[in-house]
Structures are given as C-alpha cells and as structure tokens.
Amino acid sequence: MVPCRNSSVRQQIRGISKSAAAAGNAALLDAAHTRSEQPGVIYNSEPLKVADYFGIQKLVKVKDMFEAKVHLGHMEGSLHPAMKPYLYGSRLGHCVFDLDISASMLRRSLHVLANIVYRNGVILFMCPPSKSQAARATEMCAQYCNEFSHVRHWKQGTFTNSSKQFGLVTRLPDLCVFMGTPHDATVECAKMNIPTLAILDSNADPALVTYHIPGNDDSMSSINYFSKVFSDTIKIAKAKKKEDGV
C-alpha cells in the first residue's frame, strides 16, 4: 500500500476528518481530494539549496518557547533514557528541556514541513485520543491552514490496510505531525514510510519518530504555541508556492 500516484483514481482520505468539511466548505474539500502528485514530476529543487528559503527561522524564538512553558517536562522518575540528551537538567525532581536544542530542532522540523507543503504534500495533524485537551487546538490548527486532522480513536490498520478499510485506493498523508505521544499511528507511519514530526515530552519514546521536537506536550500554552508555529509555517509555504507558481 503506497500513496497512490495515479491521479485518475479519485483520491480519498475518508475517516480522517477534513477540517475544511467541518467548516462547510465543500469546494475546498473537493480541491483537497483531487490534490495529486503527478508521477515523475520534477520538483523545484531551489528550496533545498537554501538554508532558509521560506524565511521561517525567525518564527521560532527561545523566549516565546519559554513563555509558553515548552521547557517543562515530567518528573524525573518517568524520564525515557533516550530523551536525556535533550534535557538541560532536573529542577527539584522535574525535568527541564534545553530550549536551545528544542528551538534548533523545531526550526529544522518546520523547514521540512514547509518543503513538503511546497511539493503539494498532504499534512495530517494527529493527537492521541488520551490527550483530549489538545484535540480542539489540533483541529483548529489544521483548519486554519486547510490541512487534515485526526484526533479520535485510532483504528488499527487505517494506514496499513487503508484500501480494505475505505474500499478504495487511498492516498496516505505525506507527513504526519503528532501533537503528543504515544500514538498508535507512529508505528503505522514507520511501516508505510511516512515521515513524522512529533512533540516529544520527557517520558516519550522517540524511536520511531523521524523529526524530534523535544518539549512539553501537555500544557495548553505549549500546545497552542506549537499549533500556531505549525499553521503559520504551512501558510507561509503555501503563499511561497503560489508566488513561485509551482
């Protein structure tokens, strides 16, 4: 099962809530369904040669991250050993992230996100159903930038068995953004060769995530900060795409 490359097949992402549909914009939904990758298309490689083609590096400021409480992790006892290099230290038993590292990794992740959007990629925002406080922020984030979101129970095989589950050849997303971990879909993304960006808290297992963003994924202030940065990046990339006429 691969992202379908045949543009003649009507491409659908069913079961995954389309934020545009929630807004009642049927035309937008149709446009998204028919958004296709052309087989063998040669993409503009200019953005890959420039370090900050989209000018999104300035979106990320350590001060903003600090004010959004991105540096706060869980208790030391729940620390995942692999997350240790991202920590600044422990303040009276609570893990504190090194925001210099977090900011540099967030910049790299945003750059990749912008490049995938520039190449007509489909972005899927996800948050685990256990993290219900982030569900609305995640959906709003996707709605703001006309992308997709999935915040409910993850049905096993939604990616790995999609043609059976949806009854059609289904185009899978080109990048999954996880607003929190653990999520059952990280395994399916890895199986289907879909790159992932994920906000990783100090108790998270980073093994299957492609681009790590170490930071607090529980507080609303932090979730709102990340959703703003992600949706702004996508908007900027789409504007740039329009400007370049690709």
Next chain:
Amino acid sequence: MASSRLERVGTIYTRVRGLLKAGALRPEDKPIWYDIYEAFPPKNLASAESNKPLRQILYAEDEIRSRYHKEKVSTETVNLQDTLRPTKCQQFISKYQDIEKENQGKESGELYMLALESIKMQATTDMNKAEEVTSGDTSLAASFKNAFNTSDKKNRSKVRIADIIKDAD
C-alpha cells in the same frame, strides 16, 4: 510498492534508499520527502546509551528560599501568569541579596534575620503610606474607618449568646 514493514530495521530513509538502490522502486516513484530528507536530515540526539547523570539545577539562593518557606507559612495568593509582580518570597530574596552586598563577611543566619527585619519595617512604612494616601474623605476605606471610630461604642448591643441560651432553657 515493495517495502519492508519491519519498522524497527533502520529508518524510513535507509529502507527507501535500499529500494531505490536495488531498483525495486523507480526513481520517478520515490516519495516526495526523500530529497528533502537528504538535504535536511534530522538532527536527532536521542540515544538510549546516554549514561551521563542528569544535571541538578540549583541556585545559590535556594538555601535561604527553603528556610523561608519552612519558617513562614505563606498565606498569599499568587497569580502564576503575573510575571511583573514579585511574590513575597521573591521580595525577601532580593532584599537578602541587597543586604548581603552591603554587609560582606557576615554569616547567612545573621543576614537572614536582618533581611526579615528590613522586610517587616518596609511593610509597616508601606502601610502607613497607604493610610496617608487614603486619609482623604473621598476614600471608601477611610470613610469606613471613620465611621467605625466615631460610632458610639457604648450604644452597641451587649447581647451575649450564652445568656440567650440560658433563657431558652
């Protein structure tokens, strides 16, 4: 697409690279993230082998802060979103640091007592100042205070609860 579903072997990049190298995947069919990944690979540092002990974040003023919290039962309400107004403990610590600069060579216990006294003094002067400001007739607090003082204390009811209960019996 021929692809391994063993997600634990390598990364998505190494798996797709293998397919491209072996010819199982045509170059025009490679996923759109492939070139992006090559140009901007992840900067991940996570590794389970990190044996370095976690650094403890401690400050010089932690000693007096803990003493202050042990001895003083805090009754103040703190707004965590208010970053402009220092809490009582923060005020105390900055006072302590000022006093420490002025009186070098003194022990920390002595400095602690000096800072406490100085904070108390400041509190009383602040209260007096506030009274002076509100002593005008227009202030609600002042008029209430005046009314309380000028009211005839003798005319207040001298009913005692104990007496009432006794009568009822």
